[in-house]
Amino acid sequence: MKFATWTKPDGRVESGVVSDDGLHAFSDGMTVLDAVKLGVAEAITLGTQTASTSRPVPIADVRLRPPLVPPAVRDFAAFEEHVLGALQSVTNRTEVPPEWYEAPAFYFTNPHALIGAFDDVPVPPGCEVLDFELEVAAVVTGTGASVSTDAAAELLFGYTIFNDWSARDIQAREMVVGLGPTKSKDSSSTLGPWLVTRDELEHRLDDAGFLALECSVSVNGDPIGADLLSNMAWTFPELVAHASRGTVVRSGDVLGSGTCGNGGSLAELWGVRGDDALPPLAIGDIVEMTVEGLGTIRNRVVPGPANTAAPPARRRIPPLPRKHAERQQTRT
Structure with missing residues (x-):
């Protein structure tokens, strides 16, 4: 079953299920996050009832929003091919560090910066090297702390497409500090077009537990990259288990797979082929991503807000x- 959130022409925001006839809204203002908290089985029951009793709204008549408002968004780096190419491009490293193979690395990104499947994406302030990232995200249901991989599989509600827009020139400066990406990643991330429950994709699981879904990305209609999601280094249950280690994951948490290889981002291609392989994204470019079983997202790059950068630090060395400070300590 597919769950979605949308804005109607009159400005009302609704959530519900997707059918061949259109969008069917939940009653009583229920959200997709509310449905996720019910668990997969109960959410499907609710969705079936909603589709049979709610009059459909044509998808073309609404603006699709991110399917849900997540409590947290973790983005992993689970594709070795992307890690190698992006590191070469952003940090000039020529090999994947051995530490990457030891555990799935992730960073927290901005849950307030999510945009819909067909929304415009503004260029981040100060960015001159904008990039896309072709990913799939899993959404958690229930609560788990330090769970096993087997238990983590039961915490997976479903999947959606995730585009982690990246300001590569800003990222290159940030990575030198050693805290990972921050402002280079938190201006926009596309999530959508809807959230597909895990049961719809179970037939695409291979023997090792990886989802064999075809993923592709194009810019202005020109194919750029294509990969299989099953080329991940870790399965989604393994990512959930790692995320929960020593802490808690909760219903609605979003976990990105990290960027697919074979052209899932421009940075990977810049690292492998050289900086002149393809230009950075420009105003007016349209980036389209399709993932088998999950649908298509399409975003146009538009001008962003003016850059209001922080001033340089006051030096204290x-x-x-x-x-x-000593006087204050004496007084207390």
Whole structure:
């Protein structure tokens, strides 16, 4: 079953299920996150009832929003091919660090910056090298802490397409600091077009537990990259289990797969082929991504807000005198 959230022409936001006839809204203002909290079986029952009792709205008549508002968004780097190419491009490293193979790495990105499947994406302030990232995201149902991989499989509600838009020039500067990407990643991330429950894709699981889904991306109609989701280094249950280690994952948490290889981002191609392989995204470019069983997202690049960068840091090496601090300590 597919769950979606949309804005009607009158500005009302609704959530519900997707059928061949269109979109069927939940009653009583229920959200997709509410449905996710029910678990897969109960959500499907609710969706079936909703589709049979709610009058459909044509998809063409609404603006699709991100399927849900997640409590947290973790984005992994689970494709070795992408990691190698992107590192070469962004940091000039020529090999994948051995630490990458030891455990799935991720960073937290901005749940407030999600945009819909067909929304425009503004260029981040100060960015001159904009890139896309072709990913699939899993959504958690229930609560789990330090769960096993087997238990984590039961915490998977479903999947959606995820495009982690990246300001590569800003990222290159940030990575030198050693804290990972921050402002280079938090301006926009596309999530959509809907959330597909895991049962619809179980027939595409291979013997090792990987989802063998075809993924592709184009810019202005020109094919750029294509990969199989099953080329991930870890399965989604393994990613959920790792995310829960020593902490908690909750209903609605989004876990990105990381960017597919074989042209899932421009940065990978820049690293492998050289900087002149393809230009960065420009105003007016249309990026389209399709994942088998999940649908298609399509976003146009538009001008963004003016850059209001933070001022340079005040230097404090050598340290300032500490007499004031010592007096304060004596008084207390």
